Amino acid sequence: MPLETRKPATRAILAGLISGVSEQQTLEELALLAETAGAEVLAKVTQKRPSKDPAYYLGLGKVREIAQMAEFLGANAVIFDDDLTPVQIRNLEDIIGTQIIDRTTLILDIFAQRARSLEGKIQVELAQLQHLLPRLTGKGVELSREGGGIGTRGPGETKLETDRRHIRRRISYLKRELERIRKNRELLRSSRKYPVVSLVGYTNAGKSTLMNALTGAGVSANDRLFDTLDTTTRALVLPDGRKVLLSDTVGFIRKLSHEIVEAFKATLEEVKESDLLIIVADASSSSVEEEIATVRKVLNEIQAGDIPSILALNKMDKIDNLDLLKPLINDKNAVEISALKGTNLDLLLKKMCVLLPQTREHASLLIPYEYGFLLDDIYENGKVEREEYRPEGIEIEGMIDSILLRKLRKYLFDRSCF
Numbered sequence: 001m002p003l004e005t006r007k008p009a010t011r012a013i014l015a016g017l018i019s020g021v022s023e024q025q026t027l028e029e030l031a032l033l034a035e036t037a038g039a040e041v042l043a044k045v046t047q048k049r050p051s052k053d054p055a056y057y058l059g060l061g062k063v064r065e066i067a068q069m070a071e072f073l074g075a076n077a078v079i080f081d082d083d084l085t086p087v088q089i090r091n092l093e094d095i096i097g098t099q100i101i102d103r104t105t106l107i108l109d110i111f112a113q114r115a116r117s118l119e120g121k122i123q124v125e126l127a128q129l130q131h132l133l134p135r136l137t138g139k140g141v142e143l144s145r146e147g148g149g150i151g152t153r154g155p156g157e158t159k160l161e162t163d164r165r166h167i168r169r170r171i172s173y174l175k176r177e178l179e180r181i182r183k184n185r186e187l188l189r190s191s192r193k194y195p196v197v198s199l200v201g202y203t204n205a206g207k208s209t210l211m212n213a214l215t216g217a218g219v220s221a222n223d224r225l226f227d228t229l230d231t232t233t234r235a236l237v238l239p240d241g242r243k244v245l246l247s248d249t250v251g252f253i254r255k256l257s258h259e260i261v262e263a264f265k266a267t268l269e270e271v272k273e274s275d276l277l278i279i280v281a282d283a284s285s286s287s288v289e290e291e292i293a294t295v296r297k298v299l300n301e302i303q304a305g306d307i308p309s310i311l312a313l314n315k316m317d318k319i320d321n322l323d324l325l326k327p328l329i330n331d332k333n334a335v336e337i338s339a340l341k342g343t344n345l346d347l348l349l350k351k352m353c354v355l356l357p358q359t360r361e362h363a364s365l366l367i368p369y370e371y372g373f374l375l376d377d378i379y380e381n382g383k384v385e386r387e388e389y390r391p392e393g394i395e396i397e398g399m400i401d402s403i404l405l406r407k408l409r410k411y412l413f414d415r416s417c418f
Helices: 021-036 060-073 086-096 103-114 118-135 164-190 207-215 258-263 265-272 288-301 322-329 345-355 374-381 402-407
Strands: 011-018 040-048 077-080 099-101 196-201 232-237 243-248 276-282 309-314 334-336 360-367 383-390 393-401
Touching: 011 021, 011 060, 021 040, 021 103, 040 060, 060 086, 077 086, 077 103, 086 099, 086 118, 103 118, 103 258, 118 164, 118 258, 164 265, 196 207, 196 265, 196 288, 207 232, 207 243, 207 276, 207 309, 207 345, 276 288, 276 345, 288 322, 309 322, 309 345, 322 334, 334 345, 360 374, 360 402, 374 393, 374 402, 393 402
Parallel strands: 011 040, 011 077, 077 099, 196 243, 196 276, 276 309, 309 334
Antiparallel strands: 232 243, 360 393, 383 393
């Protein structure tokens, strides 16, 4: 007799507004998000209308149709492709009679499953509470009645058993903790000796796979949305000898809510403080141009849009027709790669050398023998082209780190005098 398979806690109908091709794609994305969160998608319902209904999000007739469908299919949740107001949630619950979940609640539920570090968990809980606070009305907050499922992870039932005052107190505490983390990060950034290169991109574009290919970091790189939530940083030596810190960050997505951006400000500041960005894009995606536009939009929102960037068109091993990608390939800062196969990673590294702001200057130094220990810093932070032992000391010529060069300016050596 076959083993009984356990049904998912959430059996959902998806619902969204359609006014163009991009909205249809977001509903497909919503289905992937729902499945990533562990829900079983029973059906998708769309409605064409110019704007959201202020009372029901969809038209009243369509909402009643969903209620009948939910009863027929045995759905216990309806997931909407946008954020809902407290009024909309209450009205939808009254008519449909199931748990009502909006897009941000769904994304935050996935984040709650993915967060591993203390910082990640704090950021997720803060975003969940900020999203929940204005929606503390009606039976919609009693998510524990389902015995698990979307919206019940993270802070969980404790937040549902407290009043607004206690939630506000918890939010204040979490904000203080994140501010403390932010200040610690700021201190670490001020003491960094190396430039920072950040991998950014749409979720599931292959950032973690690229991180592993370039540094051997061994971070999780599964084929699923938001597989990486906590930032990972590793050292990388470029072909020109410069050492950089390569950082893998949380993926972006369409309709990224204010609560998520605000809560993840400490993480996103890592991107903002980068010297170079590598925008990793899934070239095999049918909506790759929109995904790149979404990433650039988020970068602008966090004041990182002006940082030099490389467009890494990933998963090129899956592409049959290159003509469709011509507008992207023709970008002078684009590199076609396959992180999984290791294709063209050498070209990507060379492009990094070109676009990374130069922090070195060509110089000749004459280091006295008694200060020979300075050679370690010179070699570590520069690229030595020539080393010659002279009676007065060791002559070093090459590309020297600008900050280090200012400290060693008294040892500058003019060969024309000899």
